Amino acid sequence: MAKVDIAAVQTKIVEKQARWQARANTITQLSDAARKRMLGVVVDQAELAREVAAAKPPAARANAPEAPGAPGFAPAVDWRNRNGNHVTSVKDQGGCGSCVSFCTTALTESMASIEKGQKLDLSEADLHFCSSHGANCSGWWPNNALGEIKNRGIVDEASFPYSSAFTGSGGAPVCKNVANRDDKAVKITNFGALSSATDRKNHLTNVGPCSAVIEVYNDFFAYSSGVYSHVSGALAGLHCVLVIGYSEVDRCWICKNSWGAGWGDGGYFRIAYGQCGIDTTYPFHWATGVKIPGGKWSGWEDLGGIITSRPQAVSWAKDRIDVFARGLDSAVWHRWWDGAGWRGWESLGGLIHGAPAAASWASGRLDIFGIGTDHKLYHKWFQGGWSGWGSLGGFLTSEPAAVSWGPNRIDVFARGGDNCMWHLWWDGARWNGWENLGGQLSSAPAVCSWGANRLDCFVRGLDCQLHHKWWDGSRWSNWEALGGILTDAPAAESWGPNRIDVFVPGTNFHMFHKWWDGTKWNGYEDLGGVLSSGVGVSSWAAKRLDTFVMGTDSHMYHKWYA
Structure with a gap:
């Protein structure tokens, strides 16, 4: 020894x-x-x-x-x-x-x-x-x-x-x-x-x-x-x-x-x-060049069109995606994937500021929202056919975000004239709100839901960082700072219980990804691209993500994880 x-x-x-x-x-x-x-x-x-x-x-x-x-x-x-x-x-x-x-x-x-x-x-x-x-x-x-x-x-x-x-x-x-x-x-x-x-x-x-x-x-x-x-x-x-x-x-x-x-x-x-x-x-x-088993990100797919806002996407069934964006005429335009190919573009009319928002609470059901020239929220839905546009009031200074956490339930969020986040919801019988949720926003909000009576909201703050606020079924949390430097509004989606994926445009015009895996936040992950808008995202299955952005040529581009 x-x-x-x-x-x-x-x-x-x-x-x-x-x-x-x-x-x-x-x-x-x-x-x-x-x-x-x-x-x-x-x-x-x-x-x-x-x-x-x-x-x-x-x-x-x-x-x-x-x-x-x-x-x-x-x-x-x-x-x-x-x-x-x-x-x-x-x-x-x-x-x-x-x-x-x-x-x-x-x-x-x-x-x-x-x-x-x-x-x-x-x-x-x-x-x-x-x-x-x-x-x-x-x-x-x-x-x-x-x-x-x-x-x-x-x-x-x-x-x-x-x-x-x-x-x-x-x-x-x-x-x-x-x-x-x-x-x-x-x-x-x-x-x-x-x-x-x-x-x-x-x-x-x-x-x-x-x-x-x-x-x-x-x-x-x-x-x-x-x-x-x-x-x-x-x-x-x-x-x-x-x-x-x-x-x-x-x-x-x-x-x-x-x-x-x-x-x-x-x-x-x-x-x-x-x-x-x-x-x-x-x-x-x-x-x-680390390669982690599981899903992989695709390259960027050019889906054409001439759009003037970020796209927003939603899925109402497996292998189904509906994407909405504002066109040169300030109307809402619609393109969709039916499991075999991309269809559209289809004009849904309207005269909106910024991007539309979309949600779905049942198979074959779509609810879209836009901010009119009078700064009020407008609503249009599809169930066997498209409705007209109806006003839901408010005085809003950002594009809306929308999600559904259950049948016949819709939650809508937007920035108000005071830069706070405001909340309006459909409970199956009537519209409720507006509810002031505070914060100081420098972008439109994003929202997703990973379970019944669960909401997770994300915004860009005055410091250009990502901020998070959630509803756990009984109360709203305080605002949580998640860092990053955002150049536009975030997007959020959930593919399953206790899973959240957030996408933001970075200062290098790339798309960045941050995710909650059930125990902790991970990222930011640089997913490349050359973005001239924020991101839209949807998921039609566990471990499936479809993201959409506007490119520098005003075309819509698609990148997916599977």
Whole structure:
């Protein structure tokens, strides 16, 4: 047993005027052999030479502010606080040399958050014990692990928990066969290496974290806080970590380790530039193009027309979509998908400001709403044939939003002359309201419902952020800020219980997606496009979304998720 001598390490830190602190922890109490078993990088020298020679930034950086290889990096980066937290929680590899699987899995999780807006918890056990590596605790090389993630993927942690892997003879690891594995595996599309310091910092600034290899000396096990530099002790082995940022002021890399949150600075550490081979001997490894199983987004489909508002959409049955927009004549125009093809355009008349709104409370039933030139709300419905337009009063300064949470029920929302959100509803017998729901809106509201007597409303506030207010069946909530920078009104839809999908136009004219998965908000996810309006959205089945926008040519465009 050879515990790390903390007092001796602290003495060396003072002697060398190093910028870090040491303390005892569970790892410093282990034997030399036990600590070395945690260091699982095995270098293939020929592969390392090839990677360094071929190292270059990923193609994903073609749109970065600077050309590849040119300085284009920020003075400091930390992906725990870079348009949100894109670093998953610190994990513990235990006494197994599986650090390469932990650092590359962490890389995949971070890129899923950055690219897809989804926080994943993936199975290091699946990668380390069920891949070409084999069911053992020996080491690996990051490039080999990333190749397995690209070709084979990684399942979620719940399907194969790391703690459940050590059930073999004497506690040896085993592979667990996961049912329907291919339907659960998360993959990457591209991976590679970065050699120069400039390329590494450009990537961390513009793309995301990287995995890195470091030489671990005995003093490193005692790291507590500060900027680490080697001061004492022999080389114990090589280790793989996730680099989540850097600081030019402190001249250091910021890293996430896999020795549990009780080690280091909550499981993280900072290491000085040029130390332990992190940026001299070994390249950084990157990954992009995360592919998450399940539905996929289509491209954009041009549905023609010449429209002068954002489209609004609703579905009254499986494989049925009805879309409405204002035309050049300020009338409402209608186009619909009947399960076999797109039909229309059909003029429904009227003379409206902004976009119409649409709701459906039964198969074959449509209710549309528009704001007239007198700022009143007007209503027209279809049930075997179209009605005329009828006035519902009010004094409104935005286009309306409408939804139905049950048979013969309609809820309508719009901004009033006081910039508050106002509510009018049909209870099956008569119209009720208007009800003032407060807020200070700088856009039209959006509304969706995921259950009977449930309403979720979304608006752009005076701060241009997304704000949320909901009715839970007995009372209205306060307003909740959900961030983002919106350039127009939001859109919202629900495909099932406790699920909400919100779409907003961003400052780059792309469509962005934020969603509630039943426990937390996820996103924003950039879905591209070049929008000249807000978004309309409908859903005709679970895990089905159809979005519609006006393009720069005033055509209606369609993008769907299935």
